[in-house]
Amino acid sequence: MAAIIRAENLTHIYGQGMPDAATAIENLNFEIEEGEFVGLIGSTGSGKSTLINHFNGILKPTTGKLYVDGQDMWADPKQIRKFRFLVGLVFQYPEYQLFEETVEKDIAYGPTNMGLSPQEIAQRVQQAAQLCEIDSEMLKKSPFELSGGQKRRVAIAGVIAMRPRVLVLDEPAAGLDPEGRDNILSQIKAYHKETKTTVVLVSHSMEDIAKYADKVIVMNQSKIAMYDTTEKIFARAQELLQMGLSVPQVTKIFLKLRELGIDVPTDVYTIPYAVKTILAAKAAKEGGKV
Amino acid sequence: MIRDITIGQHFPGNSLVHRLDPRMKIILTMGYIVLLFLAANPGGLVLATVLLGILYRVAKIPLKLIVKSLKPILPIILFTVVLNLFFITGQGSPLFEMGFIKVYIEGVRYAVLMGVRIVLLIAGTSLLTYTTSPISLTDAIERLLSPLAKLHCPVHELAMVMTIALRFIPTLIEETDKIMNAQKARGAQLDSGTLQQRMKAMVPILIPLFVSAFRRADELAMAMECRCYRGGEGRTRLKQLRLTSTDWASFGVCMVIFAGIWATNLLFTGL
Numbered sequence A: 001m002a003a004i005i006r007a008e009n010l011t012h013i014y015g016q017g018m019p020d021a022a023t024a025i026e027n028l029n030f031e032i033e034e035g036e037f038v039g040l041i042g043s044t045g046s047g048k049s050t051l052i053n054h055f056n057g058i059l060k061p062t063t064g065k066l067y068v069d070g071q072d073m074w075a076d077p078k079q080i081r082k083f084r085f086l087v088g089l090v091f092q093y094p095e096y097q098l099f100e101e102t103v104e105k106d107i108a109y110g111p112t113n114m115g116l117s118p119q120e121i122a123q124r125v126q127q128a129a130q131l132c133e134i135d136s137e138m139l140k141k142s143p144f145e146l147s148g149g150q151k152r153r154v155a156i157a158g159v160i161a162m163r164p165r166v167l168v169l170d171e172p173a174a175g176l177d178p179e180g181r182d183n184i185l186s187q188i189k190a191y192h193k194e195t196k197t198t199v200v201l202v203s204h205s206m207e208d209i210a211k212y213a214d215k216v217i218v219m220n221q222s223k224i225a226m227y228d229t230t231e232k233i234f235a236r237a238q239e240l241l242q243m244g245l246s247v248p249q250v251t252k253i254f255l256k257l258r259e260l261g262i263d264v265p266t267d268v269y270t271i272p273y274a275v276k277t278i279l280a281a282k283a284a285k286e287g288g289k290v
Numbered sequence B: 001m002i003r004d005i006t007i008g009q010h011f012p013g014n015s016l017v018h019r020l021d022p023r024m025k026i027i028l029t030m031g032y033i034v035l036l037f038l039a040a041n042p043g044g045l046v047l048a049t050v051l052l053g054i055l056y057r058v059a060k061i062p063l064k065l066i067v068k069s070l071k072p073i074l075p076i077i078l079f080t081v082v083l084n085l086f087f088i089t090g091q092g093s094p095l096f097e098m099g100f101i102k103v104y105i106e107g108v109r110y111a112v113l114m115g116v117r118i119v120l121l122i123a124g125t126s127l128l129t130y131t132t133s134p135i136s137l138t139d140a141i142e143r144l145l146s147p148l149a150k151l152h153c154p155v156h157e158l159a160m161v162m163t164i165a166l167r168f169i170p171t172l173i174e175e176t177d178k179i180m181n182a183q184k185a186r187g188a189q190l191d192s193g194t195l196q197q198r199m200k201a202m203v204p205i206l207i208p209l210f211v212s213a214f215r216r217a218d219e220l221a222m223a224m225e226c227r228c229y230r231g232g233e234g235r236t237r238l239k240q241l242r243l244t245s246t247d248w249a250s251f252g253v254c255m256v257i258f259a260g261i262w263a264t265n266l267l268f269t270g271l
């Protein structure tokens, strides 16, 4: 598979040349393959938001290059809008960007900017609304009468309706109740499976990352500290803890079990897998006794 | 970028300029502004620039900051300069002529003076807000206007409105930036197209901005009420404003320099 996003020595310095210049990301080199679901974790201020704002050209690298779909993004700054449609970015707290009279019109804003035909727009809005569980009654409402979680779903639908090849979400579940979190994230996962869209998910919840991501990028102090498959990342619990991050609860339990001298694998990070390994261990033990 | 606007921001410090009584600073700033427009010759404006430069030095505010905050206002400055350049007619023959455009020596002179004036005006007022916390600024405005309270003018309320407005400039700028980015991510075209298209493109930014401004106002009002705010009547202060000898000395020095700037008018009338 080809890399849909590739960074080469990507560096961003806020307020360069000013006394308060701050390097937010430094010399990043990595690739994201098409069709993957990548989790992005890192402590507060480690540069996650800064990094993803580069993916669709909201921020321009101070030095270094970013290739999207094999093309150098900033080769021609006038063409940057093309990349905005290629990479859909859902910002932190996206509900504040809603502005139209009706939810339907707001979701249609992105596709309209793409210059699509009215039929195509209507169809995309329908599909995106369905995906984000927005019913036809809600589509006719004003976005300002919705609850926080509903607004969030509308904002995400507004980006999905543009059908980007890469969907980037900055903490889409922040500030939602547990059910709302699971709803939004599993809808995104389902969308990913169905359309093979590449997804980059920024989250502070290790449980969410463990549950949904195939690969994980760990950022620490402006740099990429690790980039690997989810199980390999959570197997390095000690290092994660040193960075002020955490591992899922189940992983913690299995690490403790291992400390107690019980022979269990350390790369357990989801409940179903944990159940499977425990049952396997139990079966092995009972089998051994007989 | 829009975030570069620093007018209204406060940079805490402990310099002489920071410690000066805010009432004194306001009066001196106003005097400075009047003077900028009274000074009709280059000598006076050079002196005014030097004075401001020294004050920035004393306050330890990096000059880069002011350069950065002037950038967004550059179009206004250029517009004024160009207007003066083309429309001031002088005696004598024009320096330069192209069709109906005639540039006279007086026009050049006036344009440069005007440009410098606007820059100094913004730099001067910025220095006031950079070095004075919004709270002491309101305090000072309220005290300066207190004679008007006898005429049933709601001085305290006006001062409060002003502080809140000042305080929210940076917040709203940050918010605008965020909303602009979010709409750009959805393909909004803000910096190209005809004037009409551009105005239309502002709607998706202005509506969320207004909504959020009203939400903030609501929350702030609630928070103020929760802390029993009920206007200025009978309100006492923890920190009373008092003029010290340093204040009077600074006032005196500034007055001498102001007089000097004004005097250049008389000295170089021929220029």
Ligand SMILES: Nc1ncnc2c1ncn2[C@@H]1O[C@H](COP(=O)(O)OP(=O)(O)OP(=O)(O)O)[C@@H](O)[C@H]1O
Binding pocket: A014, A015, A022, A023, A024, A042, A043, A044, A045, A046, A047, A048, A049, A050, A051
């Ligand atoms: N507009 C800005 N101007 C100056 N510095 C900034 C700006 N935005 C971010 N920074 C700095 O860049 C660094 C990285 O910030 P960033 O927002 O990317 O962190 P983050 O990993 O997304 O954190 P969080 O998990 O809290 O969202 C921080 O040290 C921050 O102070």
Ligand SMILES: [Mg+2]
Binding pocket: A048, A049, A050, A092, A170
């Ligand atoms: Mg962030």
